[in-house]
Amino acid sequence: MADTRLIQSRYRLLDLIGRGGMGEVWRARDESLGRLVAVKCLKPMGPQHDKAFTRILRERFRREARVAASLQHRGVTVVHDFGEHEGVLYLVMELLDGHNLSQLLEENQQRPFPVDHVVDIAEQVADALGYTHRQGIVHRDLKPANIMLLTDGTVKICDFGIARLGHDINVTSRLTTTGIAMGTPHYMSPEQIGGKDVDHRSDLYSLGCVLYEIATGVPPFDLADPWAILVGHRDTQPEPPRTHRAELPGFFDRVVLDLLAKAPDERPADASDLRRRITLGRSGEHETLGPSPLPTGIAGAYRTPESAVRRPAPELPPWARNMTSGSQATGSLNRGTGLPGPAAGLTVRWTTATRAATATPPGTDRSTGVPPARPAPTPELLAGLAGRHSSAIDLGRLGRWEEAGDVHRAVAAQRESLLGPDHPDTLASRHEIGLTLSRTGRAADALREFGQVAAGRERTLGPDHPQTLAARQETAHVLGQLGRHFESHQVYAAVLAARERSMGPDHPETLRCRHHLALNLTRLGRPEESWQLARQVADDRARLLGATHPDTLATRYEVAYTLGRLGRWAEALETYQDVARARAATLGPDHPGTLAARYEAGISLGRLGRSAEALELFRTLVADRTRVGGPSDAETLRARHGLGVNLGRMGHWEEAVTEAREVCAIRESTLGPDHPDTVLSRREVAVALGWLGRWAEALVAYRQVAEARGRGLGPDHPETLAARHDEAHCLDRLGRKEESAELFRTLAAQRAQNALPPH
Structure with missing residues (x-):
């Protein structure tokens, strides 16, 4: 790979910045967009390796790379691209400016981090894990070497998906024969060690181990023998962190011990619950979290002596026999070569040096072209804004869109003042403002907001960047809300072409765009094309994500809807029922998606006369x-x-x-x-009254329906005319023949006028 230098005629490798058991990480330049990136290359397997395992490993790399590329969160490393070049699988990621926690511990001679930094890291990682877990992704290899602290105070989790490779294959019988290192055991959950099913709570346990180490300087079971470490995780209660470091706040001690519970059910329910506990703890014990220098200058030496007693090792999985404990579970910096250690991650500068020029900032000296100096924001301030941003997103998830919009507007204004109008964080806040406007019925305002965000991201990140395309896709959605379906279709088609060009046809975001394009085709009155496209997307999502993945089921739901529009109600019913059963099993019987599928199944039964x-x-x-x-x-x-x-x-x-x-x-x-739902119910009242022969009451109800539809839809709208037709029918039933005939004549004239071609 080093001799190739240029991958896919696009990514030029500049220098090696990391090497590990699974591959290498290079600093590279994206020749197409003119930006620096990091390229991670999976090491080719030699002929001595099991070919079947190699094939599985490569397919798993591709599948997990797609999933990793779909994650877009401030606390997760951005994956731009992936593919294969001359037999080597590669992943293209953002280039980061910072160090991982393992390096920081080693550079500071294993001294613990300042308390306020420990708590801030805990809160940011919990926020990122909450996002990834909601996407159905479990990291499974969370450790200090996979958590980056950037120079601006941002914390990012690295190696999503790649860390899952070994664990998703039969590790008990395969990995020990292939020579692929399992890594250190210091951060493995008891259920991982026992070979049991692993879910998001395993990541919480690993995070507890990480927090324990950066808070005290040592992992919870600091032993040289890997078997003793594994037994400790499985059978031994860890000493409270405060026994090693009394200055730690009490709430933090409790949080870490809860994370390190042996049984998953005894840990926090999820990362959002963890984040709430940390936030509440900070507010209650803020006096212990005073200011301190950045982690790169950590002061106050503390080193816990080895005091744990080695215990006889009960039966453990066979694969554990080949594990090594490593050097205190930390990475190393090979200062002689300038290369990070095996799992150091991405540790060099993130740059946007090639960004296009933006509008002249206010206050620029026009004689020199020098913009005014902007005060450098502190890491604490940026972290606080990130926390408010995440809290506003949570408000939106709860349906409190107005409140969420207020917070996002305040954060956006402050970010623009500190970072500039085109900074990714500023644009991220404005993107969320657009979402709140869309969700509160202000589609025209949302359209303007998304248009400005898309333009800013195109200047800053490039036209094909996932975030630029996300803003353009929201623009298409809002155009649909405004009834501008043809324009919406054109934007969706353009975004789809860009996603396929930059990400490939199987990328989750490409599939998401195709899903929405199928929905829009239905709005355009093209149900047959909509059904064909939705069916293809459902098949692709099932192949890539699994048949019961929420995204797959969402598209199958749309397949059923288009079948109904085509009058194929038996097929629609069968599909809705399948979706309802799968959602009940994966999301729960009370999930809104499950209940929605059951509702549509009921509609289908009615249409079939059942x-x-x-x-x-x-x-x-x-x-x-x-x-x-x-x-x-x-x-x-x-x-x-x-x-x-x-x-x-x-x-x-x-x-x-x-x-x-x-x-x-x-x-x-x-x-x-006059709400459409209210009018629909009033029409059902009228229908029932008519069947009961109560025509005078039915006449009143139908007139109310016609008046409401006239106000809302216009006097010539087909639904308004239909209500007036029902009114004429009631008049006829009441023996008021002349009035009935006159109304029928009027309606016939209106319909004839509506049918005339426009001049």
């Missing part, structure tokens, strides 16, 4: 929706609407009119009299 089954489904769905969301929740009312419709189909018209009236009343009080 009203008795539909009625039973809607009865249980109403009960579940009421329990989960409450009686006035919009989805509860949708389920009750479906129940009322099927009561009518079964001939239970008295029950149907009662149900429709109750739903209509709640919708009117919560949504307003």
